[in-house]
Amino acid sequence: MSGTIVLAYSGGLDTSVAIRWLAERHDADVVTVTADLGQGKDVAAIRERALRIGARDALVVDARDMFVRYFVFPALQAGALYEGQYPLATALARPLIAYLLVEAAHRHGAQAVAHGCTGKGNDQVRFDLAVQTLDPELRVEAPMRQWSMTRDQEMAYARERGIEIPVTPAKPYSVDANLWGRSIEAGVLEDPALEPPEDVYEWTAAVEAAPADAATVRVGFASGIPVSLDGERLDGRSLIERLNELAGRHGVGRVDHVENRLVGIKSREIYEAPAAVVLHQAHAALETLTLTRDAFRFKQAVAAEYAELIYNGKWFSALHQDLMAFVQSNQRFVTGEVTLKLHRGTCRVVGRQSPFSLYSRALATYETGDAFDHSAAVGFIRLYGLGTVQQARVQTLPLRDQLPELPPPPRPEGEG
Ligand code: ARG
Numbered sequence: 001m002s003g004t005i006v007l008a009y010s011g012g013l014d015t016s017v018a019i020r021w022l023a024e025r026h027d028a029d030v031v032t033v034t035a036d037l038g039q040g041k042d043v044a045a046i047r048e049r050a051l052r053i054g055a056r057d058a059l060v061v062d063a064r065d066m067f068v069r070y071f072v073f074p075a076l077q078a079g080a081l082y083e084g085q086y087p088l089a090t091a092l093a094r095p096l097i098a099y100l101l102v103e104a105a106h107r108h109g110a111q112a113v114a115h116g117c118t119g120k121g122n123d124q125v126r127f128d129l130a131v132q133t134l135d136p137e138l139r140v141e142a143p144m145r146q147w148s149m150t151r152d153q154e155m156a157y158a159r160e161r162g163i164e165i166p167v168t169p170a171k172p173y174s175v176d177a178n179l180w181g182r183s184i185e186a187g188v189l190e191d192p193a194l195e196p197p198e199d200v201y202e203w204t205a206a207v208e209a210a211p212a213d214a215a216t217v218r219v220g221f222a223s224g225i226p227v228s229l230d231g232e233r234l235d236g237r238s239l240i241e242r243l244n245e246l247a248g249r250h251g252v253g254r255v256d257h258v259e260n261r262l263v264g265i266k267s268r269e270i271y272e273a274p275a276a277v278v279l280h281q282a283h284a285a286l287e288t289l290t291l292t293r294d295a296f297r298f299k300q301a302v303a304a305e306y307a308e309l310i311y312n313g314k315w316f317s318a319l320h321q322d323l324m325a326f327v328q329s330n331q332r333f334v335t336g337e338v339t340l341k342l343h344r345g346t347c348r349v350v351g352r353q354s355p356f357s358l359y360s361r362a363l364a365t366y367e368t369g370d371a372f373d374h375s376a377a378v379g380f381i382r383l384y385g386l387g388t389v390q391q392a393r394v395q396t397l398p399l400r401d402q403l404p405e406l407p408p409p410p411r412p413e414g415e416g
Pocket of ligand 1: 176
């Protein structure tokens with residue numbers, strides 16, 4: 001068939017080969033889309049490369065602010081950490097790239113979009129699903145899932161067609177990066193028993209190399225969104241960039257995670273996400289001050305659900321809109337400042353304050369000025385425990401001899 005295919009293009013070998021492979025295989029024009037999400041690559045050079053290889057057009061989109069505003073900060077407000085650890089940098093970028101692909105496909109009258117994901121990962125699911133939910137009429141091509149070329153065959157394919165192969169000796173890792181974090185997998189990392197070699201890290205200092213003196217930073221939030229550092233108001237992107245630099249210098253932000261992929265594989269992933277780690281910690285600390293106990297508990301359940309949804313590629317779903325509506329409402333009073341100390345790989349909250357703080361010193365204090373009504377505690381406990389005490393009276397006490405015996409408490413080694 002002929003027509004136009006819009007390809008998500010990173011500038012690497014796989015998607016470079018894909019430009020020609022798609023064009024030849026489908027007799028199609030290939031239009032590439034490269035999104036700048038803060039991955040620190042020269043997108044203008046990537047565009048030139050796409051055109052040299054034979055793309056009919058090569059689009060570059062500076063999507064950094066869009067990424068922060070519509071993807072990163074909502075996920076931070078939601079407290080979305082996959083399996084409690086991974087701040088989801090890659091997973092959050094996919095729906096945005098898919099959105100840009102679909103938009104470009106519509107503008108160029110394309111019948112298909114394409115991406116360079118393999119058949120083993122989560123990213124193919126995220127791309128395919130996002131595209132299908134945005135426009136079910138579009139076909140999704142994934143050359144890496146279809147061609148059965150080995151790395152050597154791929155290089156030969158590239159050489160035959162004059163596609164430059166990156167000369168820099170590639171590190172034996174698979175890396176994905178954007179301003180919310182860097183992900184490194186494969187190579188020696190595939191043995192989860194082994195400590196990652198220092199060369200996997202680019203954004204964070206080793207504990208041993210980090211400054212001996214701690215740094216203190218104060219993060220300001222408005223309704224759950226970070227707005228300032230040490231009292232200086234900053235746009236989201238600058239704030240993240242600064243924190244990546246500062247926390248990274250102090251060795252903060254390394255995550256070593258054996259994670260459960262959607263496709264059933266466990267994989268060992270290394271993440272570097274200095275700003276994300278600091279901001280999630282700061283944000284959670286502010287919530288301890290500003291959310292009621294009920295809201296805090298319910299929010300934790302929503303956070304876990306939200307993280308799953310992002311990780312599993314269901315960004316463009318009604319459930320996401322529903323959860324988002326809750327989170328936006330829930331975050332109304334999450335405003336204030338959190339102080340953190342960064343020191344040799346650790347990040348600790350050391351202070352928090354909010355105009356909407358529910359913390360009352362008068363209620364909490366053990367010193368003079370205590371406003372807590374101690375006499376109310378007795379009545380409270382009576383009603384609070386009424387059901388449990390009634391159960392003891394009727395069931396557990398009278399029947400204690402007939403109830404199955406509890407296992408004996410464990411004894412320390414070498415005793416009796
Ligand atoms: N495991 C992460 C995720 O599923 C990152 C995937 C991409 N990382 C990479 N190094 N290629 O979101």
